[in-house]
Amino acid sequence: MELVVALGLIVFKVALLIAILLLLPLPLTWLERKIAGHIQQRMGPMRVGWHGLLQPVADGVKLLTKEDHIPAEADRFLFKLAPILALAPPFVVFVAVPFGESVSVLGTEITLYVSNMNVALLFVFAVIGIEVYGVIFGGWAANSKYAVLGSLRTCAQMISYEIPMGFAVIGVVMLAQSMSLLEIVRAQANVWNIVYQPVGFFVFFVAGLAQAQRIPFDLAEAEGDLGAGFHTEYSGIRFAFFMVSEYAIMLLTSVLAVILFFGGWNGVLVPLPPILWFLLKVAFFVYVFIWFRFTFPRYRYDQLMAIGWKVLLPLSMANIIITGVAFL
Amino acid sequence: MSRALDRIGTWIGWAFFADLANGLALTFGYMFSKSVTMQYPDKEKWLPYSRYRGHHFLKRDEEGEIKCVACELCARICPCYCIEVIPYEDEKGNRRPAKFEIDMARCLFCGLCEDACPADAIALGQQYEFSSFSSHDLVIGRDDLLSKPGKAMTGGGVVAARLNTEQDVLVETSEPQGYNWWRNIRRT
Numbered sequence: 204m205e206l207v208v209a210l211g212l213i214v215f216k217v218a219l220l221i222a223i224l225l226l227l228p229l230p231l232t233w234l235e236r237k238i239a240g241h242i243q244q245r246m247g248p249m250r251v252g253w254h255g256l257l258q259p260v261a262d263g264v265k266l267l268t269k270e271d272h273i274p275a276e277a278d279r280f281l282f283k284l285a286p287i288l289a290l291a292p293p294f295v296v297f298v299a300v301p302f303g304e305s306v307s308v309l310g311t312e313i314t315l316y317v318s319n320m321n322v323a324l325l326f327v328f329a330v331i332g333i334e335v336y337g338v339i340f341g342g343w344a345a346n347s348k349y350a351v352l353g354s355l356r357t358c359a360q361m362i363s364y365e366i367p368m369g370f371a372v373i374g375v376v377m378l379a380q381s382m383s384l385l386e387i388v389r390a391q392a393n394v395w396n397i398v399y400q401p402v403g404f405f406v407f408f409v410a411g412l413a414q415a416q417r418i419p420f421d422l423a424e425a426e427g428d429l430g431a432g433f434h435t436e437y438s439g440i441r442f443a444f445f446m447v448s449e450y451a452i453m454l455l456t457s458v459l460a461v462i463l464f465f466g467g468w469n470g471v472l473v474p475l476p477p478i479l480w481f482l483l484k485v486a487f488f489v490y491v492f493i494w495f496r497f498t499f500p501r502y503r504y505d506q507l508m509a510i511g512w513k514v515l516l517p518l519s520m521a522n523i524i525i526t527g528v529a530f531l
Numbered sequence: 532m533s534r535a536l537d538r539i540g541t542w543i544g545w546a547f548f549a550d551l552a553n554g555l556a557l558t559f560g561y562m563f564s565k566s567v568t569m570q571y572p573d574k575e576k577w578l579p580y581s582r583y584r585g586h587h588f589l590k591r592d593e594e595g596e597i598k599c600v601a602c603e604l605c606a607r608i609c610p611c612y613c614i615e616v617i618p619y620e621d622e623k624g625n626r627r628p629a630k631f632e633i634d635m636a637r638c639l640f641c642g643l644c645e646d647a648c649p650a651d652a653i654a655l656g657q658q659y660e661f662s663s664f665s666s667h668d669l670v671i672g673r674d675d676l677l678s679k680p681g682k683a684m685t686g687g688g689v690v691a692a693r694l695n696t697e698q699d700v701l702v703e704t705s706e707p708q709g710y711n712w713w714r715n716i717r718r719t
């Protein structure tokens with residue numbers, strides 16, 4: 204009986220997580236377009252529903268009913284595989300991400316995470332790395348020069364941000380003495396990591412921007428110079444997969460930034476429910492992502508590589524050394 | 532000395548991303564400023580200036596007689612050859628247009644016909660909503676031209692309006708001049 208309940212709970216949590224992640228791009232696209240509009244003194248979508256609230260639904264229906272086109276010269280297998288490869292990892296990663304301690308519903312303790320791995324951080328970085336293959340395969344398989352250029356840029360981008368990003372979180376791991384995200388948050392109950400690790404946060408955030416492929420580092424898409432980059436040839440539902448994946452990663456980067464550096468669900472001053480604190484912080488970072496997008500121009504990809512190797516990497520190394528020395 | 536200080540200041544600013552922060556502050560400010568877009572056609576509509584060159588109209592004189600003397604100067608000067616005038620002699624012995632057609636699909640709204648007319652009979656008015664699904668409907672005859680609205684009397688502005696899918700955008704207010712659209716433009 205207990206086993207059945209536990210299993211059912213896990214299945215329920217996973218289903219809930221998938222549903223939320225699949226539906227979240229709807230409000231997020233609306234928000235993004237609204238924020239974009241107001242930054243540019245426009246109003247954004249206004250005509251479908253109240254202040255355009257139903258616009259993402261209309262767009263979604265449009266995407267689903269569009270022709271699913273595969274270019275004649277494309278590598279059909281890879282072309283079909285790529286969107287799935289891009290979509291699955293961000294979903295899988297959320298299995299390891301905690302959203303809070305446990306709450307008790309009807310007398311049973313329900314934990315607000317699917318699993319508490321002791322190597323959660325490693326798992327997150329390992330799995331999220333796979334997502335890049337979706338982008339690379341997608342651009343390669345489409346057999347179009349813009350798409351291939353997008354893929355090549357992604358490769359260059361990946362090797363420049365993954366390493367500083369990995370190094371940037373080592374300081375956090377040293378402070379918490381654990382790789383479990385739950386432990387990391389618990390270790391920040393009194394003081395958030397951002398106080399000890401401002402440099403680490405900076406490196407992590409910049410690398411996170413690159414990972415989420417958002418402006419100023421959206422080189423793979425670069426609608427200004429590459430058409431739509433790696434997904435130039437994608438349409439309909441497969442294109443929607445890439446979009447959902449992009450939003451999921453944006454969300455993941457925000458969640459990780461909150462968990463690793465901003466105390467997770469630990470609040471300050473105002474006693475709000477922990478989950479609310481968590482959501483507020485994540486929302487703030489999502490907003491920052493969108494805000495950045497409509498403020499900054501895009502970096503060239505050699506500039507991104509220079510930033511990654513010449514600035515972020517030394518900074519993250521120095522951060523590790525200083526953290527280590529301070530520990531001694 | 533001060534140049535060195537300036538340079539140091541620039542470097543410090545650069546190290547703490549003062550330039551990026553500036554940009555972010557600017558966009559943040561813009562986010563909470565008023566939008567400049569007109570809610571056309573759902574809620575608002577633009578009233579053109581009197582100098583606006585919209586749909587043509589033909590004028591009548593005080594007796595209600597059509598002013599045009601069918602001299603065909605407008606047809607001659609038109610760079611798109613979109614005016615066709617066929618004259619006839621009416622009961623009083625005056626030369627008048629029997630047929631006066633403008634192909635709005637080809638017109639480029641240069642206003643040369645208005646300038647060339649010796650009888651001050653044709654002008655470009657304020658109407659700008661005459662899109663159509665067929666270019667045949669855009670060939671406008673003499674009687675239609677006589678009934679088109681004339682020059683705008685107001686100085687341009689945005690007024691409340693409502694979209695009517697059967698006809699077109701209806702202006703709802705009686706005030707002759709709406710708010711000045713330029714008031715929300717930031718000039719910094």
Ligand code: SF4
Pocket residue numbers: 605608609610611612613614633637638639640641642643644645
């Ligand atoms: S406005 Fe210019 S193009 Fe149009 S009818 Fe007059 S002369 Fe021709």
Ligand code: SF4
Pocket residue numbers: 598599600601602603604605606616647648649650651652653
């Ligand atoms: S509108 Fe003016 S220019 Fe044209 S035919 Fe008539 S009188 Fe002549």
